[in-house]
Amino acid sequence: MSDTPSTLNAWLERLERQHPVSIDLGLERVARVARRLGLEAGPIAERVITVAGTNGKGSTVAMLEALGRAHGLSTASYTSPHLLRYNERLRFDGEEADDVTLIAGFEAVEAARLEGETVSLTYFEAGTLAALWAIARRRPALAILEVGLGGRLDAVNVIDPDVAVVTTVAQDHAAFLGDDLEGIGREKAGILRPGRPAVLGSTSLPASVAEVADTLGAVCHTLGEDYHREAAGDGWAWQGLNAEGAALRLEALPDPGLPLDNAATALQALALAGVTLKAEACRRALAGVTLAGRMQWRGQWCLDVGHNPHAAAYLAARLGERPLASGARRYALLGMLGDKDAQGVVTELAPVIDGWVCATLEGERTRTAAALAEVVRSAGGAVLAELDSPRAGADWLAPRLGEADEVLVCGSFFTVAEVLAGWQS
16 A cells, blocks of 8 residues: 555554554454454464453563563463553564554554454554564463453453463443443453463452453452462562462562562462473562552652552552651652542552642543642642642752652553653654
């Protein structure tokens, strides 16, 4: 086609325009194109692990990738959204996919969707299919796929996993998933498969998740029941089962700087995928794993994309473990989309925050700094400034920080991304 884009940015701009809505849950259109691409003809990797949940997906994927590589496996991982570059979404052996790989995937998807009756795809659906096509071309030893906001109707769910993981279930994306936790749990559990392992990575999942697993005949492995983590000496220990049901135990594991429940879940999922866990490889992987935008420290600044009360509660607990020096203060630079539970997030963070800088996030789901400031004040918080962007907020805060002060940048991927981009420019 003469109008075929030639650069990654041109492709992304085209994909953003080609479907009437940005989120259109359902598998029928995606499955049709997947069949045309040959994605349902066979496995895209020797082992496939899918990860769904409200919070903790990104950290679980990052630790699965690190653990797989430490055990000598070739890996592919697909996540969303990205912070600074679209290339972050697809990684092979720990490295971001290059533009050539991504463009080839988009070209393959475009040809497939136009084959016969044209199929309309959202930006996310086209990107997911392109990533799956690229992974299938390489057929790595381990593919780790992060499910989007849903589960059952998410584009990633066209792939049958060998092991399915559900990390947490909490309220988020209410416009699409509703606010009934049991209903949300059923949607997340839609990634489970009959007769295949399901790793449930929270001790407080709604009953609907286990009910779906039981109906399907998926074999559940639940945190706190079938696998465990515990403090041990200067580190922590993990106890679980391998694919044959034999007991496993790993000790002297380092803190990865990410939620330990998710680390324990990653270990259990990898073991059930048939990988023989080696203690030293696990220690090396967990000690070296990093994930941008999740409790990411840059000097005095902590950046975290958490944007719902569940995530904020975890952040508050971690920050509460870091006592400030005498006279030091901890500030929050907060920017949130209009459809997020700002009241819940502010309430959870309030005990560890001394002052708030509110920033406007633009776009179709905008929330102004003034509107956010009202939420903070209603919770008894001190609003120091209201700025028109996260970057402006960071610029305002930087010269006002004391040597021992800290700043938490949070509330949205967009908030963290803009501050990071500002530092790189």
